[in-house]
Amino acid sequence: MKLLSPIKPPIYNLLSLGERGVGKTVFLVGSYAELNSVSDIDPDLAPNLAPSLWFECQYNPEKELLESILNYVSQTGHYPPPTLKITDFHFAFKQRKRWGVKSLCYFRWWDIPGEYCNFENPYYQTMVLNSHSCCVFINADRLVHDASYVQSLETITKQVVSLARLIDRTAIPYAFALIFTQCDQLPPGAIGQLQIEEKIQGLVTALESVSAKYQRFYTGIPIVERDGVFKLQSNGVSSAFLWLVAELYKKKSFGVDKSLEASLQDKTDSQKLLPTFSPKLLWGLGGIAALIILGLGWNFFLKQPNSTPTPTASSAGNTDQQVEKYEKLLKENPQNMDALVALANLYLEQGELEKAIPVLEKIAVIQPNNLDWQFNLAKLYELSDQTNKAEKIYDQMLSKNPKEFKALVGKAMLRQAKGDFQTANSLFKIAEDVAPSPDLKKKIRELSQSKPK
Ligand SMILES: Nc1nc2c(ncn2[C@@H]2O[C@H](COP(=O)(O)OP(=O)(O)OP(=O)(O)O)[C@@H](O)[C@H]2O)c(=O)[nH]1
Ligand SMILES: [Mg+2]
Incomplete structure (x- = not known):
């Protein structure tokens, strides 16, 4: 029984x-x-x-x-x-x-x-x-x-x-x-x-x-x-x-x-999370951890404003069937945002970044003024070692608004990882100026001082 x-x-x-x-x-x-x-x-x-x-x-x-x-x-x-x-x-x-x-x-x-x-x-x-x-x-x-x-x-x-x-x-x-x-x-x-x-x-x-x-x-x-x-x-x-x-x-x-990611997201104590230990190979993770605790809205999984929670492969059965379902919906309507977001999430959950990225690119084209999509796309480019593409997105965000906080920090961290400390520091400085709270200003200062080895 x-x-x-x-x-x-x-x-x-x-x-x-x-x-x-x-x-x-x-x-x-x-x-x-x-x-x-x-x-x-x-x-x-x-x-x-x-x-x-x-x-x-x-x-x-x-x-x-x-x-x-x-x-x-x-x-x-x-x-x-x-x-x-x-x-x-x-x-x-x-x-x-x-x-x-x-x-x-x-x-x-x-x-x-x-x-x-x-x-x-x-x-x-x-x-x-x-x-x-x-x-x-x-x-x-x-x-x-x-x-x-x-x-x-x-x-x-x-x-x-x-x-x-x-x-x-x-x-x-x-x-x-x-x-x-x-x-x-x-x-x-x-x-x-x-x-x-x-x-x-x-x-x-x-x-x-x-x-x-x-x-x-x-x-x-x-x-x-x-x-x-x-x-x-x-x-x-x-x-x-x-x-x-x-x-x-x-x-x-x-x-x-x-999971580790969820716990990092919950964490607010930046001192504990700053990647001071980080060897080069973990710089990516450390950087992401820092972004998460800065509350910069970056998630592995995408959320559509005002939509029902997206089912994930592990919670809703067979992934292939779900991918098939969303692809069918997209054939009927290629601009179906719910289906695009769900599909991108399924690929992310499988760790299939190269499949998730083109889906997110479509999302970003459909909603060009939604900075969250642009930012998420930049992060995925970073994760897949396409840092030039990521930086291009930050540049576009900054050309629209030179004080866009997420883009300032994103670009600063990329410059820092590439050893271009001069540009990184001047971007961190602007980010610190525009940061909306003393706590965030302090975190930016700490980030600017932690250097990848
Ligand atoms: N004698 C013995 N040989 C083992 C044992 N486990 C693995 N092997 C040997 O190690 C080889 C590789 O084992 P896998 O389990 O395929 O290794 P893996 O870590 O999955 O390797 P990849 O998938 O290729 O990364 C096998 O073909 C065996 O020759 C074991 O417990 N005893
Ligand atoms: Mg194996």
Whole structure:
């Protein structure tokens, strides 16, 4: 018997960070196989075997993809091929109660090709800002046996620490699962773990210095053969997922289930958020964080004045169907603003900036006098590394009104990031003069003093 919960369960986005070939996809399908192999055991027939917690794939195409990867392994005895594009998986985290089954929360997992996991990538920045927790993948086999791997670990450490510092400034319940993959290649038990520990001291010290919540998970998912059938042996692998989701769910009872971006938006204490820590790669994020706290009206997701809230992919089912629906509406009326805004939001939610930008360009042409659209478009250009286009928009806004505050700050930050401090400072000065409150003037002064390294 399944009962519906009267309260809508929260939706969490889990970020994964790890280089190509570290084992992200094997971890995902291994965890899925482990939890799913027991999820349909009837508790009335086998009460000791039926799990009390598990997760289920919400949409059939995604489920079929996971099953097809598992079939590939069982038929060939090989690991799945490398991931070529981002695939979105939506899971429901379920609990069996005495009275039935309850969905505790939903979570979304982006299976990402390794080279996308880079803070300089605008898609990835979108994912980072929309995430609630992160799985950091480290190849334990290479960590122990390959001296050159230390270099990759440094890159990962820098990214994790930059993210942890940003989170530290928001006080959201963000957790890091450090997942050491391919541990089946190491000596079992404590010896292998000690060898890993020696190499990750830098990462651990850095995480502790910013009081990050983290936990280590050692996973080994060998392919084993039984009676001519191969399978991933994934005992205990899903514990990382369960820990992250349980951490988030636990905190939710205190009303804190915000993504990083939402928390940055709420924040008003600029001292805590200014990107003084920012290495160059996080300058984009730091700059955005600063814009958000300045209250400059920049959102990842677009809002149309006086319209009903736009459904998002995660709240309203299958994204492809929704895209199709809005595209159909736009064929009938290419100027349908509701459909354009909804479509742009769907693309943004998928991290598909290159699809969102042309839609927003249309919106900006239809409503040329709405400065919010112009400003949002400029921000998307910035995120997709088209800073010249972004600056052109700020220039257009300033040619109409030389004291346009958002454009002054936007252009000043771009000039600053490009090392043109003279222009940046004179723009910051005008912005400070026209800023409508003493608080905002102070924040502008602070922004003008924080320089990208
Ligand atoms: N022995 C062993 N090998 C593993 C394990 N996990 C991954 N591998 C190996 O690592 C390779 C890459 O694993 P994937 O899960 O595809 O790696 P990924 O991080 O998803 O890589 P990209 O999607 O290409 O970025 C596999 O083809 C296996 O050869 C494991 O637990 N044990
Ligand atoms: Mg993969």
